[in-house]
Amino acid sequence: MLIVGGGVVGCAIAYEARKRGASVLLLERQRIGGGASHGAGGMLAPQVESAGPGAALELGLRSRDLFAEWQAELPTSFDLDLSGILRVAHTEAAAAELRRRAEWQRGLGLAARICDPAEVTDLCPGCAEVLCGLWVPDGQCSAPRLTMALAQGATQRGAEMREGVVVTAVRTGGVDTTEGRISAGQVVVAAGAWSGLLTPAPVRPVKGQRLLLRQPDRLLGITVFGDHCYLVPKAGGRVLAGATEEPEAGFDTRVTVEAVGRLARAACALVPALGGAELVEAWAGLRPATPDRLPVLGRLPGYEGVWLATGHHRNGILLSALTGRVVADAVLHGRALPAACAPERFGARHQGGGR
Ligand SMILES: Cc1cc2nc3c(=O)[nH]c(=O)nc-3n(C[C@H](O)[C@H](O)[C@H](O)COP(=O)(O)OP(=O)(O)OC[C@H]3O[C@@H](n4cnc5c(N)ncnc54)[C@H](O)[C@@H]3O)c2cc1C
Structure with a gap:
């Protein structure tokens, strides 16, 4: 082959x-x-x-x-974490969408838990005030x-x-x-x-830009998904903040100031203390889209x-x-x-x- x-x-x-x-x-x-x-x-x-x-x-x-099977058999670790992802809502419309999601996903027999603001704070102490959250058993690596x-x-x-x-x-x-x-x-x-x-x-390519930050303290232990960005905790106290979707950019992989600013603002709106985080890297890549x-x-x-x-x-x-x-x-x-x-x-x- x-x-x-x-x-x-x-x-x-x-x-x-x-x-x-x-x-x-x-x-x-x-x-x-x-x-x-x-x-x-x-x-x-x-x-x-x-x-x-x-x-x-x-x-x-x-x-x-x-993925658990790959984790057991591959020669090196790929930092598999299946402890869940938290999606949070800051507006009534977003909260209604989370409740709708929880309902249809539970209807399919999937785990999907609506969290009140106190539970969101327990899962993610650095999170800005939210109306509610949705926890699902997704993961990351x-x-x-x-x-x-x-x-x-x-x-x-x-x-x-x-x-x-x-x-x-x-x-x-x-x-x-x-x-x-x-x-x-x-x-x-x-x-x-x-x-x-x-x-x-x-x-066709769909350009995506993302940032890598280093947290000042261990603010984020779980992946958090907001309306304008997501934050994924990585090894060594780093956090990945993504991502733009730019289908009009073709094969261009330049990092732009506008995208860096937008992602940085969205990350800080989700977890305010990230304002003090070090910007380690900004990167752009091309998703293959049909x-x-x-x-x-x-x-x-x-x-x-x-x-x-x-x-x-x-x-x-x-x-x-x-x-x-x-x-x-x-x-x-x-x-x-x-x-x-x-x-x-x-x-x-x-x-x-x-x-
Ligand atoms: C910002 C961003 C965030 C993302 N986040 C996630 C996420 O959280 N979860 C998720 O599941 N997915 C995510 N994705 C999507 C994911 O990255 C892609 O779907 C995936 O990496 C595609 O893998 P691939 O092997 O098809 O392509 P690639 O990783 O791009 O590999 C294709 C390879 O083919 C090679 N190649 C191309 N043409 C030739 C040629 N003519 N001859 C020889 N080699 C060639 C290239 O050099 C390249 O190395 C994200 C993407 C971006 C951009």
Whole structure:
């Protein structure tokens, strides 16, 4: 199996494919884990992120459940924390939305607890005054450490990973690269936001900027989601504050003053003492988005043995665990992939010409 792209998705597929005994060659044009997976918030948040029931929630819940297995078997830690996420409301409208969410999620048999202001303070002592909160059993991890753990796990099991090799074309039977043509019976395109440049798949970049802060004291022990930003506690007393969504920015990954200011203000509105926090880093990355914001997983129509595993948009870290397993099972054992992610759903315009 030849995998194009060394982000969390490509590395997850490489790891799971090696576990199933396949030979694996992964090609990465820059550094493994240097794309969107480098700076993501790492939230594993199907319940916080879903506005209603549907495929995104179902896939996310299935994937969230798989991380404990990776934690037990991967060679290095990726700081998995499944202690929950708190979403808070500062307005009546936001509070009503949290109550609605709690209701439909409990209706599906999921844990979802409305917290009064005192409970919110217990969970997050640094939080500004809120009307209420919603606690759900979502979680988070270190996105860069997860990507590296998967890459190391795959390599230890015998996968070959080559950095600095640019794939210039994908075709039936292999790929063209800056180092020449490489033959492969099965090619998996996991090139993140750049997947639409290599294939007809409708995958476009959605720029996201985020900050990394160092807390003055240990203010934040739980991930907190507000209306204008989220705060994710990280190792070493750091807090990740995200994120902008800038679909109009194309492939631009410059950090802007406007976004840094906006995220900093939103972070301080959520946890006021963060005003004294050190700004450690500001970063921008590109989410791979499809028109319906669901991933695209399956054979690329019009090609033989070419597969798509991309388009994970805001949830690529969350969905990596499920994607690695189902794509490896589909390519190696012919198992079915989730119907909601079928490439055919975008119609003939986004199918290949049988190259
Ligand atoms: C600010 C921000 C916050 C986020 N927070 C979260 C979060 O909290 N939870 C969550 O689940 N998701 C989050 N995401 C989304 C998540 O980061 C992405 O969905 C995920 O990283 C996509 O992984 P990927 O492997 O598809 O892409 P990438 O990590 O971008 O990897 C693709 C790789 O392919 C390589 N490549 C591209 N073209 C070629 C080529 N021609 N030849 C060889 N290699 C190539 C690139 O160099 C890159 O390394 C966030 C994203 C952003 C930007």
